[in-house]
Amino acid sequence: MISRVLENRILRSLRFFPAVGILGPRQVGKTTLAQKLMSELNKPSIYFDLELAEDFQTISQNTSWVIENNVDKTIVIDEVQRLLPLFPQLRALIDRKREAARFILLGSASPDFLQKSSESLAGRIAYHELSPILASEADSIEIPMRTHWHRGGFPDALLAPDDGFWLQWQQNFIKTYVEQDLSKLGISISIPLLNNFLRMISHVHGSLLNYLTISNSIGISATSVKRYIEILEQAYLVRRLEPWFVNVSKRIVKSPKIYIRDTGNLHFLHNIKQPDDLTAHPIAGASWEGYVIEQVINVLDPAIQPFFYRTSNGAEMDLVLVDGLTPVVSIEIKISLAPALKRGSSESVNDLKTVNNFLVTPKGGNVAVKPGWLHCNLNELLQNLRTLKIINI
Template identity: 40%
Template sequence: MIQRSYYLHQIHDAFEQHSVCAILGPRQCGKTTLAKFYVQELKEVHIFDLENPQDLAMLESPSLTLPPLNGTIVIDEIQRRPDLFPYLRFLVDNSDKKFLILGSASQDLIQQSSETLAGRIAYIELPPFLLNEVNDMHKHWVLGGFPKSFLAPSYSQSEKWRINYIQNFLERDLSMMGIQTVPSNMRRLWSMLAHYHGQIANVSELSRSLDMTDKTIKRYMDILESCFMIRQLKPWFENISKRQVKRPKLYIRDSGILHTLLGVSDNAILTHPKCGASWEGYALENLVHSYDNDLYEFYFWATEKGAELDLLVTKGSQRIGYEFKYSEAPKITKSMNIAMKDLKLDHLSIITPGEKSYTLGNNINVTSLKEAINRSFRADHET
């Protein structure tokens, strides 16, 4: 069992300053397991799982159930009862109770809680397993980071789990979160988005292909993003004369889910046309999570004439560029030189799956993904 020590420390630190800590992440990424690890050494704990009908019924009258309880109160799948937030505020302001709340839908949950719990709540995004938590990069890339996928006894069982996960998400989980969709249409869109992975999704093109309105396409994409299934990476605009791309770049956040949506089994991704794009999304997702997301912002940059940068990381005036190449010996390209000059990058790293890191040119180097993650993690998470 992977205890995820870094996130346990994050919960501890959050409760040092706040009475409420929200762990947000996709369904079955390990939120409940993490919460159980955290509370196992606490003296008094009360756990409510809102998928359990009995627990849900107990919180139908929170003013009767919660006041007598002391210590830490865990509420799992909080998005099923957003009406609890105002009462949690009352309890926080009039007692020393601590609340650890777990949720699977980010945007709605944050909006609902921030309005009533402003200044009282800290947020932690929990992704599926990351590369720095496991010891097999290739397996992690192929199977993805969802615990039951990565820890499955075999590749075939991992694949079966992911197929069922996608089906359950569409047919059960979304409706349980109060999100109304047409499951068959959402599945068609999600599969189509997998083919746009690492590219700019053309909403009008998707609308024509799927016979759905632009409005529905955008709404469904926002739902997938709010449930941590896709990432829409924002474009960066620089004050230069060149015409720049102004639409977001799309990624399926978990590589294992991506491969299932593409119909790719086991190691077949290595010969698939989306191999390079899959590696790019996998490396980007792991690298983004190695930074302190409260301090840094993340973009991509591209011009209409083809110059581009896969990832731009900014903090104040600091600008770090990343290119992701599934290659053992990448070269400096014209596009990289343009990005260095136009964006005034402090540094540009070309991230590869290899083990070697070396300098290619002035402030441009080749870096293994593991080394890049370790560098950013050490810089921003260790004291």
């Protein structure tokens, strides 16, 4: 079993909060992680999966009885978004006997899960988002970074026996999301058009998000495009990275950039079937950029927020890490093995006044390339950020 970075954070929350919510896309490993947590808690536990008819009936019809007769146990409820009326009942039962680790609630793509649980369980629940397997986690079982970058971090896809099975898993995963989950979440367009929409998003991966351009390309309104991208974000399929522009007097680009969060999904949508096909593909540079950004964001200290930076006169930085209102780290990401820092990077650092600046490539080397700049690979970057107490792994 792959050890997950999130495990210790969740165990810490369970020592204080009555309920802990673990969020994430389908097949990311939430159930596996919950089962591991159950074995490590200092109290017995019981598990219900609301996708099973008998478990759904048990919980929905006998909520109070089940909970009161298992008051000494941690109750794990999987796919809890299928029974949203449960949350007000949980609040009453928690308040009747408030103690740590009473519930672990697992939920996948559902905007209503966060809203309903936040409304009902405010102050009683801590949330944790489980990402696909990270590079640092894959490295612990000796999966090469090149393989992880190509296949992405969904466990079954990453651990597939060969690239053919990886491709088949991706086909099934995207089909499930397109034909079932996304339509339930409110994307009310035909399946062929939704497939085209996802492929269009894959082609603007790493670019400034222009709703009108996407609208014109696939023939739906810009308002619908914006709403559908919000749904994809809530379903943990895409990430919108916002620009940093607080307290800066220059003309700043204020549109977000968009990324498909899992590079395995991205490469499938581009029909990149094996790692050798990736390096020569036009999407390779943007893919590497999104890959590095996702590995960093998922282990950031909660106090640190991620942004990018771009001005109308050419200053640009791929990732800026901000503590409060202070940029503390600038990260430029290049796929070239012999990159050169451009004027725009230097201008960005002058604007942002960051002391710690990193140029990240696949090769790296932890080599100073100019004052205030270190050239490193992904593993070296994570080590440096850990030393700076920017990340928690």
